[in-house]
Structures are given as C-alpha cells and as structure tokens.
Amino acid sequence: MTDTRGHQPPHEMYAGGQQPAAQQAAQPYHPPQAYPTPQGGGGTQGGQQRTGQQAGAAVRRPRTGARTTPRTRKARLRVAKADPWSVMKVSFLLSIALGICTVVASAVLWMVMDAMGVFSTVGGTISEATGSNESNGFDLQSFLSLPRVLMFTSVIAVIDVVLATALATLGAFIYNLSAGFVGGVELTLAEDE
Numbered sequence: 146m147t148d149t150r151g152h153q154p155p156h157e158m159y160a161g162g163q164q165p166a167a168q169q170a171a172q173p174y175h176p177p178q179a180y181p182t183p184q185g186g187g188g189t190q191g192g193q194q195r196t197g198q199q200a201g202a203a204v205r206r207p208r209t210g211a212r213t214t215p216r217t218r219k220a221r222l223r224v225a226k227a228d229p230w231s232v233m234k235v236s237f238l239l240s241i242a243l244g245i246c247t248v249v250a251s252a253v254l255w256m257v258m259d260a261m262g263v264f265s266t267v268g269g270t271i272s273e274a275t276g277s278n279e280s281n282g283f284d285l286q287s288f289l290s291l292p293r294v295l296m297f298t299s300v301i302a303v304i305d306v307v308l309a310t311a312l313a314t315l316g317a318f319i320y321n322l323s324a325g326f327v328g329g330v331e332l333t334l335a336e337d338e
Contacts (some may be wrong), residue, residue: 218336225329229317236313237306244302251298255291264289 258264268285275283324330 220334222332222334223329224332225324227317227320227324229314229321232317233310233314237310240306240309243309244306247302247305248295248298252291252295255289255294259291 264286271283271285
C-alpha cells in the first residue's frame with residue numbers, strides 16, 4: 146500500500162503525535178496533559194503547541210447544578226448498654242440538686258405568702274370556724290410555721306433522693322435486659338456546620 150498524501154511532517158504523519166521508534170529513543174518521553182494550564186492561549190501536549198480553540202475545549206468546566214454548600218455528615222448510633230453504676234451516680238447528684246431546689250422554693254414561697262398575709266387571713270377564718278366558747282379553734286399560723294415547713298420539705302427531699310436514685314438504677318438494669326433482646330435505642334447524630 147502506498148501513501149498518496151505526499152510528504153508530511155513527522156508530527157502529522159503519525160496519529161497522536163507519536164514518533165517512530167528511532168526518534169523516541171533520541172527524545173525523552175513527555176506524557177500528554179489531561180488538563181493543560183493556559184499559557185499563551187494554549188497548552189502543550191506531547192511536545193505540540195495547541196491552538197486557543199483546542200485548549201478551550203480541553204479545560205474542565207464546572208457543572209451548572211453543582212452543590213456549593215457542604216453536606217452535613219450524619220451517623221446512626223445505637224445505645225447498646227447503660228452502665229448502672231454511672232446511672233446511679235448521675236441520678237444521685239441530680240436528685241440532690243432537685244431536693245435542694247425544692248427546699249429553697251418552699252422557703253421562698255412561704256415567705257411570699259406570709260408577707261402577703263395569707264396565713265393570718267386564712268388562719269383567722271379557720272379559727273373562727275373551728276372555735277367554740279371554751280377553745281379558740283385551730284391555729285394555722287403555729288402549725289404552718291417556717292421551721293416546720295422546712296423540716297417537712299427536707300424529709301420529702303430525702304425520700305425523693307433515695308427513690309429517684311433507686312428507680313434510675315433499676316431502670317438501667319431493665320434497659321440493659323431489653324436492649325439485649327431488641328438491640329437498644331438508635332440515635333441519629335449530625336455534625337455541626
């Protein structure tokens with residue numbers, strides 16, 4: 146088969162700019178660039194100078210519908226076991242804090258009601274209703290004095306501390322038993338942006 150195209154330069158004679166084996170041994174190999182850097186209107190590929198139109202076609206263009214905001218990562222986790230000792234310690238401290246808040250709130254409420262005159266008004270009405278000729282009736286102000294109210298509230302707070310700690314620890318044991326059967330509670334955690 147004969148070549149009828151006439152004399153061609155070596156870089157057009159071979160497809161893809163490949164040199165014959167004799168010329169390849171003389172020149173170092175230059176790998177083609179997938180995305181050439183724009184220098185002077187074109188880039189080089191395999192030792193060839195590209196035109197501005199060919200270089201523009203090879204540059205990667207951004208997609209129009211591309212996301213610009215980063216995705217929030219989410220992870221699904223499962224609470225497989227609750228340590229009863231740690232649950233007992235945390236519930237003990239929280240119930241002590243709740244007991245202190247209860248005592249302080251009852252003291253503040255008693256002082257506000259005493260300053261408004263609630264005990265004297267209601268106490269007078271009750272003593273008139275329960276009184277007779279021989280006795281003065283029930284004295285509400287002495288029965289609901291501040292030390293007696295604080296002592297009663299403190300007893301309630303101590304009972305609350307013991308019960309809340311015991312119930313939370315028992316709840317941890319029950320959760321561990323049920324998590325062994327059904328696998329536990331699944332949580333979905335998301336990363337902050």
